[in-house]
Amino acid sequence: QKEVEQDPGPLSVPEGAIVSLNCTYSNSAFQYFMWYRQYSRKGPELLMYTYSSGNKEDGRFTAQVDKSSKYISLFIRDSQPSDSATYLCAMQLDSSYKLIFGSGTRLLVRP
Amino acid sequence: NAGVTQTPKFQVLKTGQSMTLQCAQDMNHNSMYWYRQDPGMGLRLIYYSASEGTTDKGEVPNGYNVSRLNKREFSLRLESAAPSQTSVYFCASSEQGGLEAFFGQGTRLTVV
Numbered sequence: 001q002k003e004v005e006q007d008p009g010p011l012s013v014p015e016g017a018i019v020s021l022n023c024t025y026s027n028s029a030f031q032y033f034m035w036y037r038q039y040s041r042k043g044p045e046l047l048m049y050t051y052s053s054g055n056k057e058d059g060r061f062t063a064q065v066d067k068s069s070k071y072i073s074l075f076i077r078d079s080q081p082s083d084s085a086t087y088l089c090a091m092q093l094d095s096s097y098k099l100i101f102g103s104g105t106r107l108l109v110r111p
Numbered sequence: 112n113a114g115v116t117q118t119p120k121f122q123v124l125k126t127g128q129s130m131t132l133q134c135a136q137d138m139n140h141n142s143m144y145w146y147r148q149d150p151g152m153g154l155r156l157i158y159y160s161a162s163e164g165t166t167d168k169g170e171v172p173n174g175y176n177v178s179r180l181n182k183r184e185f186s187l188r189l190e191s192a193a194p195s196q197t198s199v200y201f202c203a204s205s206e207q208g209g210l211e212a213f214f215g216q217g218t219r220l221t222v223v
Contacts, residue, residue: 043214
């Protein structure tokens with residue numbers, strides 16, 4: 001079983017929809033939770049990260065962490081065609097250099 | 112500002128050949144990383160360098176070696192390429208730890 005599970009999609013939504021992307025994990029010691037966006041044939045770019053539990057908002061993006069359920073989410077409000085990409089969750093132990101990535105969810109926002 | 116630069120962008124190798132993937136960052140970051148990305152597997156850490164002069168194994172180090180040449184440069188070497196090493200390789204850097212890692216554009220390697 002993988003340490004981090006992520007539905008590969010693809011997830012197809014109309015422009016303007018609210019998108020929910022999710023990851024589950026098995027290691028309760030993870031402390032940092034990150035979301036990366038990767039456009040086709042490009043390197044991943046960091047969207048946001050949170051430490052431990054709670055919510056974090058940045059513009060149209062909101063990240064949620066529920067450590068009791070070992071579940072993290074990324075919400076995208078008012079989705080745009082330019083949001084079409086693969087979204088990767090990643091997690092890290094405290095004081096570690098190793099990121100553990102999910103396999104990514106491909107999102108398609110239809111105009 | 113170039114960020115993280117990887118060379119080459121594409122490479123085809125024959126089984127048993129060797130090659131070195133180059134990575135350079137201009138952000139004065141302490142930590143550098145090499146990942147490979149395979150379909151359905153996500154990104155997996157091969158090796159990392161927490162700071163200049165140190166290197167450590169990641170999740171999938173077998174068949175690879177690394178050199179932290181200086182603070183800017185971190186190279187990945189395949190001594191005897193195998194078809195299982197066909198992948199997209201990403202270099203990344205961060206100020207410290209794995210947080211806020213900046214990735215290069217990737218090297219697409221095919222071993223035939």
